[in-house]
Amino acid sequence: MTRPFVNWSGGLSFTPAEWAEPADEDEVSALVRRARENGTTIRPVGSGHSSSPLVRTDGILLGLNRLAGVLSDDGERATAWAGTTLRALGEGLYDAGLAMDNLGDVDYQSIAGATATGTHGTGLGFGNLSTQLTGVRLVTGTGETLDVTADREPGLLPAVALSLGALGVVTRVTLDVQPRYELHRRSWCAHLDWTLDHLAELQHTNRNMDFYWYPRSDRTQIRVINRVDGAHHLSTSRTPGGEPRQSQVGPTHRTIPRHRELRFEEIEYMLPSEAFAVCFAEVRRRIHDRHRRVAGWRVLVRTIAPDDIWLSNAYGRPTTTIACLQNTSLPYEEYFRDMEAVFRHHGGRPHWGKKHWLGARELRPLYPRWDDFQAVRRRLDPDGVFLTPDLARLLAEP
Structure with missing residues (x-):
């Protein structure tokens, strides 16, 4: 069967030649072998939340929704x-x-x-x-x-x-x-200058911490999460005005994620943490000077610990991320491309599932194990069954 695919934000749509939804691993293997024999591509897709075209194919789109639990x-x-x-x-x-x-x-x-x-x-x-x-x-x-x-x-x-x-x-x-354990989530608003002045303290004294910046008001929403039974405990004296304005206690999966009704496009880059302050200052200046008319949505700042996963955006370095969000009804490309130039200047790596305009030529220098990944790809997919034009552009494969 076939039908159009539309991702979560509505910004990516295409119609594959076939849309398959296997119920077990044997069916997956049979589909891959058929694609290999016919010289077509096959791409797996989950919920379709990503806004990058990683899943786009004119061959077989393989949905995973029946392989669940x-x-x-x-x-x-x-x-x-x-x-x-x-x-x-x-x-x-x-x-x-x-x-x-x-x-x-x-x-x-x-x-x-x-x-x-x-x-x-x-x-x-x-x-x-x-x-x-x-x-x-x-x-x-x-x-x-x-x-x-x-x-x-x-x-x-x-x-x-x-x-x-x-x-x-x-x-x-x-x-x-x-x-399983319980988490306590708290949030409050503050001016951006206060948030940046207290950022290191907030990051080091809380299990999880991030903030949204609203460019038109220069206000932020700060969010901190700590285990109910843990040592981290934010003193309310560190919050402007005393008690946080929102508070929630619950298990991990009900406390950390948020429900999203409004759809948006997003660009996010992972920066070396030592470059964050200078990079964010330039992002702030450019949004105020160039994009305040269209930048009606928020900018999100988070942190990630380093790892050794070859194509991870946090490979080998403590990472701070900056994400610019834009309602799907508003223009984003000029704004996002300008932000991308800032992020790249400061050594940023793009989030694989969000908007960016880099190809293999720009990506390869950012990942020390890039060639090792390519060798594994050729070993496990020697005939390019999973190599769509979009993926080939990212990996510089014919």
Whole structure:
């Protein structure tokens, strides 16, 4: 069957030649083998939250929504189908008395899509979601099923943990988990100058901390999250006006993500943390001088711990992210391209699942293990079954 695909924001749409929704791994393998024999491409898709064209194909679009649910757990690790949404994964783990270490800002995504694109939350001690993976099962470009863990094919785990869907169709993932716990989320508003003056303190004295900046008012919304049973505890004397204006207590998956009704486009770059202050100052100046008329939405600042995943945007360095959001009814390209120039000047790496205009020529110098990833890609997908024109542009493959 076929039908048009439209992503979450509505900014990406296309009609594949075929839309397949396999119910098990055997069906996935059969689809990959058929695509290989016919010389066509096949691309996996999760919830469609990403705004980049990673899933676009004129061949087979392989939906993962039927491969959903938590399969097993042993108290320290849990295995789930790749198409499980973060919301459903959180509920399934909670029912088993477990929780993930950290989550991103939305729970609409599938776990495989989130890890494949480097989705992240915030907190100096937390890597992106891919760092929680201890095992991945995928169907390679030859139709074979491959299990990658720290004990089996360990050299491949840093490649498959964040793969852009270029190495195969991920069918299940295994995650580090821990006993479930409660979080206390608080937020309040302050002027941007106050927020920047207290930023390091807020980041170091809270488990999770981020802030939104509203350019037209120069106000921010600060958000901090701490374990109810933990040592982190923000003193209300550090907040302008005393008590935070919003407060919520609950499990991880109900406290960290937020429900999103309004649809938006987004560009986000991951910066070396030492470059954040200078970069953000330039972003602020340019938005005020050039884009205040159209920049009606917010700018989000978060942190990510360094990791060793080859295509991770936080590879090898403490990372601070800047994301510019724009309502889908408003123009964004001129604004985003100008911000991208600032981010690139300060050594930023683009979020794989969001808007950017870089190709392989610009991307390769940003990732020390780029060529190692390419070698694995050619090994696992020798005939380019997953290599659409968009992915080929990113990876400089014919």
